[in-house]
């Protein structure tokens with residue numbers, strides 16, 4: 422087995438251009454350095470909602486547990502009708518869901534049965550009540566009854582001993598129900614990721630304090646708090662750190678000691694990058710990219726000690742876009758999710774004209790709406806990377822690939838829906 426490349430070695434590959442890094446390549450690069458956290462907890466299933474299974478769940482039972490009826494009708498022996506479909510059978514009892522018929526069914530007999538009722542042993546088909554005629558206990562049937570019709574066999578949905586849910590599955594409402602249906606009361610899940618974050622910038626003020634001239638409120642820590650909490654991470658907010666090398670060094674160091682992941686915003690753009698770069702090169706192994714995308718051009722990724730580090734740009738929209746395009750999948754991998762769900766790109770008509778230069782991927786904020794029974798998308802308007810309202814108004818990203826140039830109104834574009842992701 423060849424030894425995996427270190428971050429520095431990988432970033433020295435021939436075709437690697439830190440000044441124009443395609444989105445897909447940056448994502449693939451990051452993903453090669455990620456593996457699920459170690460550490461598990463056994464939880465009652467309700468508490469496992471939103472967590473990731475760290476073990477395969479083997480079905481202890483057959484599902485369904487018994488051969489049963491899919492319809493309200495009569496359980497019959499097909500051979501009784503084989504020669505004479507018009508033959509009348511005698512109803513000798515009833516099988517309710519949860520209250521099986523106890524006797525034996527012989528030649529010329531049938532049993533009234535309801536959905537979920539156990540099919541008596543010698544019967545091999547269910548005729549739905551609409552295809553039969555009852556005259557007291559004498560039942561006649563339409564022609565064409567097939568063996569196995571409307572019968573649900575034991576284990577046909579899931580066999581005892583088969584993998585019901587594989588390790589890596591996110592526990593959602595359907596999984597809770599499935600686990601309960603198997604009688605499973607607790608499961609082993611990966612421990613939550615600990616994510617530490619802070620903002621950098623002399624201009625930043627935390628809410629609650631008045632602003633002096635030239636200062637702005639720190640919003641990135643709030644969007645990060647929201648995005649990380651939605652993803653089920655344990656979050657540790659270290660506040661604002663001034664653009665001061667000694668303070669930053671301490672903050673990076675402290676964060677890497679307590680977090681599985683460290684996320685910062687600001688301070689990785691040109692100008693600032695050089696001294697942050699020196700600092701991070703001293704503390705760990707970090708690569709700095711100019712991603713061929715808009716917004717979100719500067720991005721840093723690496724390891725500080727054992728912690729994964731994401732240095733996001735400072736602009737509020739760039740933080741959210743780079744989080745969703747790079748950090749989200751990375752956190753899913755670290756959380757143990759496997760396989761990583763594919764985020765669908767939907768093709769829809771764009772009713773706004775968009776100016777765009779080829780050579781980079783753009784993530785415009787869009788509003789997907791329904792008009793005359795057809796889904797269409799328009800932009801949210803001004804797309805500056807500081808306009809957080811554009812994220813708030815958006816329900817999708819309009820994703821314009823590297824090769825795409827200007828988009829005329831009426832052209833088809835691809836959108837990534839935010840609902841369910843954010």
Ligand code: AMP
Nearest residue numbers: 620638639640641687688690734735736
């Ligand atoms: P930087 O990447 O540090 O050069 O920041 C780029 C832009 O984003 C600047 O206009 C910053 O003032 C702004 N910015 C940086 N961090 C934050 C933050 N936490 N909240 C709001 N705006 C920020």
Ligand code: MG
Nearest residue numbers: 621622687688
């Ligand atoms: Mg800054």
